[in-house]
Amino acid sequence: MKNKLAGKLAYASGDIYGGGAFLIFSLFYMNFLVLVEGLPVLAATLIILIGKIWDAVTDPVMGRLSDRTRSRWGRRRIFFLSGILPVFLSFVMLFYSFGIQNVTAKIVYHTFAYMFFGTAFTIVMVPYNAILSDMTDDYNERTSFTTIRMCFSGGTSLLAAVIPGTIINAIGGASISPAQRNGYLVMAIVFGVIFGLCWLFTFLGTKEKEILPPVENITLKDWLSVFKLKAYRNFLGIFLFFQVTVDLVLALFIFYIDIVVLQYKNYTLVMGVLLVSQLIFMVVNGEIAKRKGKAFPLFIGLPLWIVISLMFIFIDSATPVIVICLFAALIGYGAAAGNLATWSMLSDIYDIDECVTAKRREGLYSGMTTFLRKFTSGISVFILGIGLKAIGFDQNEYNILKSQTLNFDPAAYARSSIVQGIKWMFIAIPVILLIGCLVFAAANRINKRRFDTVIKALGDLRKDGTLSSLAPEEIIDLETAAGVPSDKLWNN
Numbered sequence: 001m002k003n004k005l006a007g008k009l010a011y012a013s014g015d016i017y018g019g020g021a022f023l024i025f026s027l028f029y030m031n032f033l034v035l036v037e038g039l040p041v042l043a044a045t046l047i048i049l050i051g052k053i054w055d056a057v058t059d060p061v062m063g064r065l066s067d068r069t070r071s072r073w074g075r076r077r078i079f080f081l082s083g084i085l086p087v088f089l090s091f092v093m094l095f096y097s098f099g100i101q102n103v104t105a106k107i108v109y110h111t112f113a114y115m116f117f118g119t120a121f122t123i124v125m126v127p128y129n130a131i132l133s134d135m136t137d138d139y140n141e142r143t144s145f146t147t148i149r150m151c152f153s154g155g156t157s158l159l160a161a162v163i164p165g166t167i168i169n170a171i172g173g174a175s176i177s178p179a180q181r182n183g184y185l186v187m188a189i190v191f192g193v194i195f196g197l198c199w200l201f202t203f204l205g206t207k208e209k210e211i212l213p214p215v216e217n218i219t220l221k222d223w224l225s226v227f228k229l230k231a232y233r234n235f236l237g238i239f240l241f242f243q244v245t246v247d248l249v250l251a252l253f254i255f256y257i258d259i260v261v262l263q264y265k266n267y268t269l270v271m272g273v274l275l276v277s278q279l280i281f282m283v284v285n286g287e288i289a290k291r292k293g294k295a296f297p298l299f300i301g302l303p304l305w306i307v308i309s310l311m312f313i314f315i316d317s318a319t320p321v322i323v324i325c326l327f328a329a330l331i332g333y334g335a336a337a338g339n340l341a342t343w344s345m346l347s348d349i350y351d352i353d354e355c356v357t358a359k360r361r362e363g364l365y366s367g368m369t370t371f372l373r374k375f376t377s378g379i380s381v382f383i384l385g386i387g388l389k390a391i392g393f394d395q396n397e398y399n400i401l402k403s404q405t406l407n408f409d410p411a412a413y414a415r416s417s418i419v420q421g422i423k424w425m426f427i428a429i430p431v432i433l434l435i436g437c438l439v440f441a442a443a444n445r446i447n448k449r450r451f452d453t454v455i456k457a458l459g460d461l462r463k464d465g466t467l468s469s470l471a472p473e474e475i476i477d478l479e480t481a482a483g484v485p486s487d488k489l490w491n492n
Contacts, residue, residue, distance in 0.1 A: 008145055010205020011135065012152040014080070014128045016198040019153030020160040021091060021121065024191065026250075028164060028184075032095055036180050037106055047111050049378075055118030056374040059126055060223060063367020066127040067360070074208035076127040076134060076363075081203045086120035088196035093117070095188040096181075124199055126370055130362035132347040134208040139348070139451045140290045146344035147286030150336070154279035161271065164191065226361070226368050230483030231352045235345050237440030238298070239369070240376050242338040245433040247380045249331070252426045255388075260423050261324065262317040273325045277332030278339075285333075285340045293447040294344045301337025302434050302441075304330055309431050312423070338437070348446055351454050355461065355482050358491040384425075391421030450481040461490045 172183025
């Protein structure tokens with residue numbers, strides 16, 4: 001039976017938190033720690049590093065826990081309900097230190113607060129990334145669910161880029177200072193309530209399969225066994241190359257707009273165009289994926305992104321903002337294609353794994369995927385920092401130079417090694433990573449026909465451990481999807 005629109009909307013509501021919380025964190029948290037709370041930059045960086053390590057480590061643990069959980073509300077949905085209060089409290093605690101004045105005490109508190117935030121995020125998001133395969137076996141329905149989810153995520157990201165700052169400035173003033181504490185607190189409460197309520201809606205509106213596999217003990221060998229699955233290794237190649245590209249482009253975008261093209265005043269406009277286009281094109285790519293397969297949007301969106309990246313070679317301070325906005329919109333198309341393809345592909349991995357192992361391990365795969373995602377995100381930021389240091393960039397020196405209008409020559413500065421370094425980092429690294437993503441996408445062997453065969457095979461295997469109803473050509477499709485001979489399936 002087809003899932004109704006209400007169920008899809010309820011499922012997608014979970015990524016209001018996924019798309020919104022970390023964007024707010026990325027845009028505001030470092031400024032809050034350094035300029036509002038008065039912490040040293042090194043201490044703020046250390047807080048975030050410790051939090052990221054903790055966050056990454058807990059993901060696989062949470063994945064396995066959700067696989068083993070049994071409750072009247074299912075093995076995934078129970079965490080949506082239990083995570084509502086931690087989601088709210090942890091987000092408020094990120095931006096409120098309860099009047100603590102001692103710097104050391106603040107560092108300890110904010111380290112705990114960020115670790116708590118990471119834990120709350122893990123509690124809901126790891127089961128969330130695993131639940132789709134428990135909701136529907138239909139290839140196109142999963143694409144439809146993911147399309148709506150990504151639209152919710154993109155829409156929330158767009159709002160999260162504008163509304164928090166508006167609240168903060170309205171209450172605490174436009175100048176970043178300790179006077180903004182109340183503004184940050186109100187913003188955190190407002191969005192904490194929104195994020196908590198979205199999980200209530202997701203809990204109430206989603207439904208898992210009633211028949212669950214038996215609980216099994218998992219060893220370290222089992223954790224590592226996910227990499228034996230060819231389809232998963234291929235998925236990781238697509239997923240990680242794409243996500244690191246997104247991380248670096250978003251991190252470098254503000255530097256490119258400010259330093260290379262000297263149009264910082266237009267940064268909000270350009271970023272808004274990118275986010276809006278990504279939202280619009282998510283629907284377009286969703287329809288393409290239903291007709292041509294989940295990987296197909298990659299072969300349109302990523303080559304387009306590569307071409308646009310190379311076109312940035314010709315962008316400078318004299319380029320009209322409308323041209324930059326057009327390029328940003330086309331990057332948004334590529335980003336929409338990549339996000340839709342990767343997140344919709346993941347749910348199919350779980351069924352292929354069951355064909356091979358005779359086990360349901362959605363949480364294990366979800367936890368490992370989010371762990372690797374966060375690990376590579378940390379690495380990409382580290383690489384970016386090394387790159388900026390290598391070219392000699394110093395933000396403070398740049399701000400001082402730019403403020404000295406009489407001594408600042410944009411043309412001369414544009415020829416400097418720093419500007420050229422940022423320009424080529426922004427262009428070359430994404431191009432290389434996107435080509436890598438396309439290589440793995442070309443190796444993808446999962447299409448609708450083969451996936452439907454996987455689901456048909458699972459019906460047979462669950463019933464009597466054989467493939468009695470499959471025709472010879474379906475056996476070939478099954479072996480292609482699973483990456484192993486048919487006599488090696490079902491843990492034989």
